[in-house]
Amino acid sequence: MTTSAIPPMTTRAIPPRLLLGPGPSNVSPRVLAALAQPLLGHLDPAFLAIVEEVQAGLRRLFGTANELTLPLSATGSAGMEACLANLLERGDGAVIGVAGVFGERMCEVAARIGARVTRVEAEPGTALEAESMAAAIARERPRVVAFVHAETSTGVLQPVEAIAAAARESGAYLVLDCVTSLGGLPLALDAWGVDAAYSGTQKCLSCPPGLSPASFSPRAVARVRGRATPVQSWYLDAGLLAGYFGRERVYHHTAPISMIYALAEALRIVLEEGIEARAARHRSAAKALVEGLRPLGFEPLVAEAVRLPMLTALRLPERVVAAGEAALRRRLLERHGIEVGGGLGKLAGSIWRVGLMGENARPACALRLLAALREELPG
């Protein structure tokens, strides 16, 4: 065994942080306490009751009766891969809306699956045009239509219903990325006609990262069962996952016990508050943020009509860009314990992404950031 030149293990203190980036958000002490519960086996009836509770809670948040609604045992990016890999076979067409980095990622994932990808683009900071999506869908007659509900790289809310209608009309399967919207906006997968959706736990659910809540419509499950070729991923095969997350409860892989405890508790907190009340709280926190930071020269990137409540992209004041925005973010982290997110892709260096998500969707969090910025940007 190699032992040379490896530093000794030491216990490290975790510094306190106010997490105002694009996720993770801070989690409730109740969720931390749930994480620390002793383990159960993954086939123990006591654990399966918790899995069932999680599945029921996710159905309420997704707005669906889909039986195959489950926490995938990986992060949100794996949820994206799961939804696309189950519905697409090599050579299938996919029309994908690209309004930022996460729409971009969908194209990359679908291409690796072997799909013929048609991109429909929007300028960064703007929403997809439903007409352009509808035109591409009518022209390509794709197997799958996919886009991001709440684009985390720009803070834009996409028009679900109009695009969904075009997808339904063409017979395509609709995949919706709900990573940043689940738990912060009311979702209605069934009413919209979404066939497969996925999310992450570390944003508006205020649960640690590590699971991807996902939901597959009966039509999507039938598609998976009727494929000509097996799903390329054994781990993410919805047909196999249905064995454990359905009535039979047969072993597929070992479920991540502690993370599922945490998600169960996070969902209880969301449902105790109520989705509408929670969405309203996100809206008022975002309002406080935009109004508070505007006098310092931070301007929202996105027009109000399509601006997300839980994640706000802010154009940086010229003096911050000139001095290097990364240095200011580092000072916020080191001197004030506040994390905010930088820009991704083309927007790197010119915007920040400030998340007021879940537990942090409170004007008080916006005010803490404002106070820290006033100290760091005097005058």
Add this chain to the structure above:
Amino acid sequence: MTTSAIPPMTTRAIPPRLLLGPGPSNVSPRVLAALAQPLLGHLDPAFLAIVEEVQAGLRRLFGTANELTLPLSATGSAGMEACLANLLERGDGAVIGVAGVFGERMCEVAARIGARVTRVEAEPGTALEAESMAAAIARERPRVVAFVHAETSTGVLQPVEAIAAAARESGAYLVLDCVTSLGGLPLALDAWGVDAAYSGTQKCLSCPPGLSPASFSPRAVARVRGRATPVQSWYLDAGLLAGYFGRERVYHHTAPISMIYALAEALRIVLEEGIEARAARHRSAAKALVEGLRPLGFEPLVAEAVRLPMLTALRLPERVVAAGEAALRRRLLERHGIEVGGGLGKLAGSIWRVGLMGENARPACALRLLAALREELPG
């Protein structure tokens, strides 16, 4: 939003369990306390220091200097998929040793990737014959040779060095499943010439399930970078993962923060004890188990020379088989809080799998099981 017919969320108590199945094993209170630490962002220097500590600890346990040694953000089964998907392209040959359910799973995963799979089988409860593997390798000249170090479905330890030598000689890439061996047996990936290995956290590491420790040799990384086609999985692409788990620390997906805290603490515990001492503890616990249960009619399935220390497959006494072994397992769980594992595949109904892993690798755990069985099987 659908709200009808969904039961209300209720707080549930977690019943105490002694987890003597094939994993999860019980975890130390120190690991539970680590899980409950407040969150950090996945790009926070304070978190990256913990990631680095985990990577260093895993290198020591795997017995490797491989730079790309990391906790994959999913369970052990995804680790299997990651190792095979990174090294195999469609049409590549793979020689896979099948001595139980997990070797079987490797074949299924490799076939879905598009590999031409050659199976080399061993009877359940016996080890692979190195000569048969060597002959298949010489005949097929495969891209990848893969097998399971510690076959969790039968409790058999496979002969790594002889098979590894044949793989090396042929130029194939060697993939080793270390799910059940990591933390319970000394591993020596570099000395053996293993190119890619994966494990799980919930067995001999005594950490909750949810991560897959994995390691890729420089030769494996070069193979990934030199592929003609991209890795089919974006999420598990070792070339992309090297961005976050290498020197650059660039965002790929959001790391599962809390689980990485838990793994860091679990690794500290292993390294404080020392791998050799820990392996010895597993051996003496297994000895106590076999000696204790033999008088009740439980006989080891596997010959002593190739029997695993951390997981023992036991042939059941005739009276237990006749009365239905599942009923006895249920009584152990409900009346004594003890979980043991049933048989998988062909061995279902005729064996149990008893894991004395990590925290539970103590004669006292074997004695608790023995006492419960004496009560349930009088006479």
